[in-house]
Amino acid sequence: MNLRIVQLDDDPRASFPPVMQALADPDGLLAFGGDLSPTRLLNAYRQGIFPWFSEDEPPLWWSPSRRAVFRTDGVHLSSRRRRELRKSALVVRADTCFRRVIEACAHLPRPGQDGGTWITGAMVEAYVELHRLGHAHSIEVFDGGALVGGLYGLAIGRMFCGESMYSAQTGASTVALATLAMRLHAWGWPLIDAQVPNGHTRRLGVETWPRTAYLQALEALRDSDGLPGTWTRDFGEIHASSLARPAQV
Structure with missing residues (x-):
């Protein structure tokens, strides 16, 4: 994983980074961390971002270049x-x-x-x-x-x-x-x-x-x-x- 991606603030109301900053490889990886509260999830989807991660990972947030x-x-x-x-x-x-x-x-x-x-x-x-x-x-x-x-x-x-x-x-x-x-x-x-x-x-x-x-x-x-x-x-x-x-x- 590219460790330069943004780690989200603990505050579920905190902003996501601009989606155009998402990585090209892996395509669309934008940020990690944070929680899965309704506030954060709804904020993510409103910006074209969704969570996708495995059990042994922190929340990973994505906005792929092709949708x-x-x-x-x-x-x-x-x-x-x-x-x-x-x-x-x-x-x-x-x-x-x-x-x-x-x-x-x-x-x-x-x-x-x-x-x-x-x-x-x-x-x-x-x-x-x-x-x-x-x-x-x-x-x-x-x-x-x-x-x-x-x-x-x-x-x-x-x-x-x-x-x-x-x-x-x-x-x-x-x-x-x-x-x-x-x-x-x-x-x-x-x-x-x-x-x-x-x-x-x-x-x-x-x-x-x-x-x-x-x-x-x-x-x-x-x-x-x-x-x-x-x-x-x-x-x-x-x-x-x-x-x-x-x-x-």
């Missing part, structure tokens, strides 16, 4: 997937079991993690608290009464900052993402921040934006009227089969 962004009208489902969804019994809800979703994301085996996770116990508790305060939200996919997939993230004005998603049933996380995008688009929310691109999100239509373009979009959305509090009623209950409709036009 993965979904347009809410741009999540791509293949024709085959849409055909499969026409007969799907999956149902999608919001904010009915946040802790179960984030803990499932934390414990999902992922390539290269060697049994570890960046969603540490401290991270789980921090985002559960943000959920209690009405800032963090879970999108949940059910097959009957069983939770089979989902995602979670933060609402910053009219920007949804996605954190992680998981599937216990093939394609369930994709259903969560596509349903979230459909609902956000109907609400007039244009973008979902996906942080860094990977092969899966690229197949779903994620775009890779320069940091400056992402920050401009965030600045335009972060102070907009959002939807504070629980989303359960406003989100409603959405049948995954509704995702097949565009393919039928």
Whole structure:
């Protein structure tokens, strides 16, 4: 690690360094230390910064030079997937079991993690608290009464900052993402921040934006009227089969 990166003050209200000071290698590393209090986390996301670190590390704060962004009208489902969804019994809800979703994301085996996770116990508790305060939200996919997939993230004005998603049933996380995008688009929310691109999100239509373009979009959305509090009623209950409709036009 480059030891010249900024160590954050203990005061959760203390400012982050300008994001353009983030390192090029590793890309986007901006600062370390501090805590995961709601004040600090919300301040970070409002500036395009997010925490990402392992259990044996201090909090590390990132703002990568290239940002993965979904347009809410741009999540791509293949024709085959849409055909499969026409007969799907999956149902999608919001904010009915946040802790179960984030803990499932934390414990999902992922390539290269060697049994570890960046969603540490401290991270789980921090985002559960943000959920209690009405800032963090879970999108949940059910097959009957069983939770089979989902995602979670933060609402910053009219920007949804996605954190992680998981599937216990093939394609369930994709259903969560596509349903979230459909609902956000109907609400007039244009973008979902996906942080860094990977092969899966690229197949779903994620775009890779320069940091400056992402920050401009965030600045335009972060102070907009959002939807504070629980989303359960406003989100409603959405049948995954509704995702097949565009393919039928």
